[in-house]
Amino acid sequence: MIERIVTSGTFSLDGGTWDVDNNVWLVGSGEEVVVVDAAHDAAAIAARVGDREVRAIVCTHAHNDHINAAADLAATVGAPIMLHPADQVLWEMVYPDLPYTPLRDGEVISAGGVELTVLHTPGHAPGAVCLHAPALGAVFTGDTLFQGGPGATGRSFSSFDTIVESIRTRLLTLPGETVVHTGHGDSTTIGAEAPHLEKWLARGH
DSSP: OEEEEEEEEEEEETTEEEEEEEEEEEEEOSSEEEEEOOOSOHHHHHHHHTTSEEEEEEOSOOOHHHHTTHHHHHHHHTOOEEEOGGGHHHHHHHOTTOOOEEOOTTOEEEETTEEEEEEEOOSSSTTOEEEEEGGGTEEEEETSEETTEEOOOSSTTOOHHHHHHHIIIIITTSOTTOEEEESSSOOEEHHHHGGGHHHHHHHTO
16 A cells, blocks of 8 residues: 655755655554655644654655655654764754664565565665565655655755666666656656666756
């Protein structure tokens, strides 16, 4: 089971602020779920969760628009927040003193019979991860891969060369029919994006 909630707010980094709509994903069953990226509106996310148990709140990376509802949601539903520790510097911009459970590459997180395997995919952020759910034929990519190309790398703590290497070695190796559920905008598939790698390299962003 996969559910999407769209929440709205702002993203801020390097002195700029932008209005954004974020995808929040619930993955699991009618009894328990994992929340992928607690963005902007803890009350709306908690309402969609309902009486289900939240096994974890997983952050695909620590840009503020992906984590700014995490603390309130965690307090409401009693779930741990999970983040790759390479994003510590970004996390502390929002939560200077809030602990989280470190994510590890290859770790498996389970909810409602669904297993999510953590793929460390740095580039958009140092600690960016994707979550692969083979049984659902899906991968949750945060801001690493979108419909139309890689996530933005023009800001602090990001690297175009790194994100392309992550996509090439960790995502484009997945089955072509794998559905890519992104941090913003519409979903796509690995097969739809794979042929465009050279075009992304040519444009350089």
